[in-house]
Amino acid sequence: MAQRKLFLGARLKRLRRDRGLQQTAMAGELGISPSYLNHLERNQRPVTAGILLRLAEAFEVDIRQFASEGGEQGGAEQLAEVFSDGMFRDLGISRQEIVELADNSPALAEGVTRLYTALRELHRHPPDAATGGSDPRVLITPETWVRDYIQAQRNHWPELEEGAETLGGALGDALSVAEPLRRRLKEAYGVEVRVAPPEELEQATQVYDPQRRMLLLSSLLRPENKTFGIAYQLALLEFHPILARMVEVARPPDPGSRRLLHMSFANYAAGAIMMPYGKFLAAAERYRYAIDRLCAEFGANVEQVAHRLTTMGRPSARGVPFFMLRVDPAGNISKRYAGENFPFSHFGGTCPRWHLHAAFQTPGQVIRQIIETPDGQRFFTISRTIERPIRPDLRDDSLLAIGLGCEVRHAERIAYADGLDLSGGMATPVGPACAICPRLQCPYRATPPAGRALAVHENRKTISPYPFVPN
Incomplete structure (x- = not known):
């Protein structure tokens, strides 16, 4: 089977910009001509294995992460969420156009994402009429900017x-x-x-x-x-x-x-x-990522250990690449980190078919689940409740829930996965935000899919409240 060609122009441009290099300087570091680098950045040539190895040597790049999908602000997945908004419905923007924008114009794609983020924040926090909306802090909150910056770096420093x-x-x-x-x-x-x-x-x-x-x-x-x-x-x-x-x-x-x-x-x-990196990773592998054992070993709580597990991205000693979410009983997401792929919406909440919220029904117990995204990727996840760090008022609910997950190919390294059929057993079909989820017959769908014609009829009711015409 022929290997997929890697067109990574957007990431090359971002790397060069982050290092403050002109094309001539970066080309010199890679041992190629500036014109060839220009072709790579414009996706007119695929990035070869040799170029990836030179990137790793010259710029200490983790080539596995560099060549993997996702993780970039303004990437194709985030742009797909942006253009799923109802305001763009009449434009008929195709997936191919979105991918081309993300690949060929990364700065422009990031600009679109920032503008959309600012618009969402403006709706959430309308400007004070007394100030005339002149305060730019109401547009993109510090929390949003910091979250996106950390995720763009894969949460590893x-x-x-x-x-x-x-x-x-x-x-x-x-x-x-x-x-x-x-x-x-x-x-x-x-x-x-x-x-x-x-x-x-x-x-x-x-x-x-x-x-x-x-x-x-x-x-x-x-x-x-x-x-x-x-x-x-x-x-x-x-x-x-x-x-x-x-x-x-x-x-x-x-x-x-x-x-x-x-x-x-x-x-x-x-x-x-x-939780020093080498010692923590060795213990995690020894205990097969059993969280309670790691808590006891390092004097940490469940949330601290779970967060630490998302940071094991050292190129020479990588742990299981987990993603993590923390939610409250109302569904508000207060933490979102990923060591590699993240299968859920960047702007919306989580899929109701993922059992993260079910953890509130069984406090203290671990809920394990294999989920499958619309593109066929499978992830092993665990969910459980945690206590808030502090509870000033005893009348308040003290519980939050965290979800940890990784691609199913890593699950055999994890104790919680023992006894599950990881090779081809049943998986729960999940999706991103409902507005961009392509699943036809989902009884949990909360909103109609953007850019799709509804297939509702007064003489026929379907399992999904918003049936639509498939592409």
């Missing part, structure tokens, strides 16, 4: 991993996780750690006072979250130059995005300090 692994290894303690972190703060930076009542912190979960050199942690935090809070403060101090440089490279568009990205990097570093 080698600089932080290297520093955290060195530090975490030096602080290793067989009996305690928090104590060596607390000691490092005190001895290296003169910072004391104290647990304080919530009234003293005025609704904050942790506060660092640089004048007093004091880190205050809320007494309402669970032990694992207190440990993470100490690791977070240590990361801010220990990796200050690295964090500042990473933020500058990212070029956030506004102060809010800058601060949130800085916090996100520090959170990543905190998890890497608590």
Whole structure:
């Protein structure tokens, strides 16, 4: 069978732009002519295995990720979601046109995605009439920008991993996780750690006072979250130059995005300090990714371990490439990370046929499932509830749910998959957001599919509330 040709012009352009290189300079690094690079970037020539190997050597690119589908803001999948909106229905935009835009004009494609994101945020947060809508922060929120930036980098940061692994290894303690972190703060930076009542912190979960050199942690935090809070403060101090440089490279568009990205990097570093890469990956493989065993080994909670599992993207030592979502009982998605492919909507919610929300019906239990996307890809997933880090009001619901998943070809490495038929057994058919899902007979469909003619008739009712004419 002939191998699929790789036309990766958009990714080559993005890589070159991110490195600040002209075509001549990048061509020189790859040992090819500028005209040949121009052909590659315009998708007039496929990227060969030799070019991929030179990319890996010259730019430390993970060629498996570089050549894989998805992961880019403004990529074909995200553009398909954008153009599924009803405002474009009369244009009849084909899948081929969307792919050509994503491949041949990546900057333009990203611009379209940003504009659509801004429009959605504007609808969610209408501008204050008193300001006349002049504040640009209402258009693209810091959370949206940071989420997309992190995902574009596959949620893996080698600089932080290297520093955290060195530090975490030096602080290793067989009996305690928090104590060596607390000691490092005190001895290296003169910072004391104290647990304080919530009234003293005025609704904050942790506060660092640089004048007093004091880190205050809320007494309402669970032990694992207190440990993470100490690791977070240590990361801010220990990796200050690295964090500042990473933020500058990212070029956030506004102060809010800058601060949130800085916090996100520090959170990543905190998890890497608590769970150093090599040690964590070895334990994950040894325990076959059993989350509770990893929690016990590293003094972390379920969410911290699940998030860490999505970061195992070191080219020389890759773990199972998981994706992760966190939702509340109302269906709001508050976290979305992927080490590789992500089979769900970027703008909408999750498919109701995925059992993520069923976890709320069986708190504390693991729900496992094999799902299949419309293009035939299969994923193994697990879902379970977790407790919120803090619960100020006992009347509030404390549960959230997380879903972890990976392509089914990795599932045999995971203990939760034991006993399932991974080769060809039953899989639950799922889809992306209903507006772009191509499945005809789905009783769970909530909205009609964009760009499709409805096939409703007063004398015939179907299992799907919105039957449509297939292409």
